[in-house]
Amino acid sequence: MTESSQSLSKNALPQGTVTLLFTDIQGSTKLLRKLGTSYGPTLGTHRRLLRTAFAAGSGVEVDTQGDAFFVAFRSADKALRAAVASQRALLSHEWSHGEPVMVRMGIHSGHPTVIDDNYVGIDVHRAARICGAAHGGQILLSQATAGILSTAGDGDLHLRELGVHRLKDLEHPESLFQVEARDLPTDFPPPSTLEPPTNIPSYASSLIGRVAELEDLEEMVGQDAVRLVTVTGPGGTGKTRLAAALALDILDDFPNGAFFVDLSRAQSDAVAAEIADSLGVSIDGSPSTVSALVDHLSAMRILLVVDNFEQAVGAASLVAELLQRCPMLTMIVTSRVPLAIDGEHQYALEPLGLPASSTKAIVERSEAAQLFVERAAAVRKGFAVTADNASAVAEICRLLDGLPLAIELAAARVKLFSPQALLDRLGDRLKLLTGGRSDSPVRHRALRTTIDWSYDLLSPQERAFFRDLAVFSGGAAFEAVERVLGMDDDALDLLTRLIDHSLVRQHEGLAGDVRFWMLATIREYSLELLESSDSRADLRSRHATYFLSFAEEASDERADRKTPAPDLEVEHDNMRSALAWFIKRAEAGSENDALLGLRLASALGRFWYTHGHAVEGSAWLEQTLALNSSAPI
Ligand SMILES: Nc1ncnc2c1ncn2[C@@H]1O[C@H](COP(=O)(O)OP(=O)(O)OP(=O)(O)O)[C@@H](O)[C@H]1O
Ligand SMILES: [Mg+2]
Structure with a gap:
């Protein structure tokens, strides 16, 4: 039994949402070799310094082994502050061997189960792996912790996104954040995750077939x-x-x-x-x-x-x-x-495999029907292939030629239609096209027809909203949707319905921020609608003006900023399309738009320069400057 757990009772461990902190001395074996008998006192000093900092944050020591601590906190903020305080204490202590003891720290929040005076569960492993990925002197946080902090970004503490990393033995990759605070070092090599770095997207739903x-x-x-x-x-x-x-x-x-x-x-x-x-x-x-x-x-x-x-x-x-x-x-x-x-x-690449016959067992096993069922169950709980609906499900998959996107769109309609009703309606439209052939152009038209059909089933308000969403490039945060499309209270409701219909997707960013976007094929469709609509110019202007304020706010460097500066990189495509719009209007003679374009390019100047877009940025700047050359600024 380890020394600290002897005095702990089961009740002492916090339950519910708990923030777990793991610490570990970097290079402890080397340090032991170097210090010999004085390693013991050094280890003792390290423990004393850390315990003092953890106690100040009401941390409960779960386990202590050799040079490693496992501590639990009720509050993520307190855990973070305790970690920062302990790193500061380690750095400022006068170590007898002349250099600071470097400790790596990893923090993650979750709901571990308490069994026999200890925590059990995947969250414990995750926290330990995050600690393992940190370097001596560094504090790493998981997204779960970052998402529940109330202090991040306030003056003396700051989180730096380190991207998505795959941690050993854990199936889902983790977004890691580095805690930055006054007096603490900030430059570290990339996290020592055991797997190579990657930003390949991972999906919430599982891959079917293939x-x-x-x-x-x-x-x-x-x-x-x-x-x-x-x-x-x-x-x-x-x-x-x-x-x-x-x-x-x-x-x-x-x-x-x-x-x-x-x-x-x-x-x-x-x-x-x-x-x-x-x-x-x-x-x-x-x-x-x-x-x-x-x-x-x-x-x-x-x-x-x-x-x-x-x-x-x-x-x-x-x-x-x-x-x-x-x-x-x-x-x-x-x-x-x-x-x-x-x-x-x-x-x-061929579409998904089709059922060879219409019996329940065969349909269930086919790739296309599996996708249909999975997506249908997302909008209608418990949806499954039954002896009654098997042949309709099989027929829908065949009509749609196993094309995943078309299947997703059709399945989203199971909320309103039974598979048979869906088949009748979709079938009428598709019969005109397929004529039994299944080469690519037909497939293409089958998808188009499915999107048409999905679109026709929207209410007039949903249609307008879907069309207008095409004004965004590279997706948009909710606030942008609300402000640019001007739907006030209805925006979230409309977005939710379009997500239900598989026309809009939702994606959670590294910092827990949600973005709404469309698959390329679907956006092309809505963009066509937008380009031929009367509201296009108004909407493009509102979009461009919104992103102008966004950029100006982000580039504002006043020290009293209360919230972290917005991320311009994720909005880069929106900025590009706003610039293109101002330039287009300026070229058509609008002096005001020429000026707005120049303001936007100026606001983005620093971002372009610091984010490796200097060449692109100077091209925009030159273009917007030239359009203003005749006007007094
Ligand atoms: N094997 C699969 N399992 C689960 N979902 C799938 C599978 N294949 C495709 N999908 C889903 O079908 C939709 C279309 O797939 P995807 O975006 O990969 O198509 P694409 O061929 O890349 O299209 P585009 O040419 O428009 O880019 C997506 O929502 C995707 O998640
Ligand atoms: Mg694609």
Whole structure:
């Protein structure tokens, strides 16, 4: 039994939402070797300093082993402050061996179960793994803790996002935050997670089927000679989903990591910058973005997943150049069309497997029906294939040709329609198209028809809202939706309904912030509606003005800021489209818009410069300045 748990009773451990802090001395074995017999007193001093700080935050010692503490707190804020106080105490103490004892700390909040005077549960493992990922002197937090803190960002404490990391033995990757506080060091190497770094998206729902496809692709990418695999298929086939799953499966083969680059809103000439962004490569001091990328990638074993390349086919030669100049680079590209360059290995992705017959057992096992059932159950609890509905479910999947996106849209309607009613309605529309063939153009039209049908079923208010949402590029936070679309109290309700219909998606950012966005195919559809609507100009102006204030507020450097500065990087696409709008209006003669454009470019100046977008930023600045050159400022 460990020394501290002897005096603890089961009641002493806090229950409910608990914040767990693990600490561990970095290099303790080395320290022991170096200090010999004086290691004991040094360890004792370290314990005394930490215990004092933990007690001040009402921390309860759960376990202490050798150089490691496990302490529980009722309050996340107190845990954070106790960790900061203990790091300060360790740093300022005059150690007899002349250098500070460096302790790594990891904090995570959850609901562990108390059994026999100890905590049990995945949250305990998670907290311990987070501690293991920290360096001596560093405090790392999980997203769960970051999300319940009330003090983050207030003056002396600050959280720095370190991105998503996969921790040993834990299935779901963790967003890690570094605590920064006065007097404490801030520069550390990347967290020592055992798996390579990655920003590949992980999905809340599980991947359905695709076992053979993943096997084929893994074998393909595993060959030394294969450096570029393009997964092709029409919109909504599941290319992105499959590429992401593949990348995570083979992550271990890429010690320098796997990175996801979304090109869905990029032009060909912005592809290099998008890749640099995703890799966190700064282009400062390099003659060009491409040479900065080559410098970074030439000695790295990295996997790049480049999504939606059809948007930027003009950049195929860039891909060829990167592969040629970076011999250890591997790329997986998703695209509706192949890149058509040397060395490309195309993998034409088929939709999900269809049921071979309409009996319940066969339908249940087919991939397409599994997706249908999973999505239907999300809007209608308990939905399952039954002997009664099996043939309707099978028929819907066949009509939709196993196309995942179309299946999702149809399944979302199970809230209102029984599978048979859904089949009748959708079937009428699709019969005109399919005529028994199932090649790609037909598939494409089948999806279009399904989106049409989903759209037609919306109320007039939902339709307008869905159309107007296309004004955002790269998604939007709720506040932006509310302010730009001006729906006041109805906005959340409308968003929720569109999410239910699978037309809008919801995504939680690293700091617990929620963003709303649309899959590329769906946004293209709503954008078409927006472009031909009367409200377009008004809406674009409201969007641009909103993001102008957003940028000006974010670039305001007054010291009395109460809330953390908003994240401009996630809004970069919205900023670009706001700039493009101001410029368009200015070119049509609006002096006011010329000025607003210049104000926006100026507000973004520092962000562009510090976030590796200097080249793009100066182009915008030049353009907006030129439009103002005749007007007095
Ligand atoms: N195997 C699968 N399991 C679960 N969901 C899937 C699967 N395949 C696709 N989906 C879902 O279907 C939808 C469309 O898939 P995805 O976005 O990957 O298609 P895509 O081929 O990349 O489309 P686009 O060409 O428009 O980018 C997504 O919501 C995705 O999560
Ligand atoms: Mg995609």
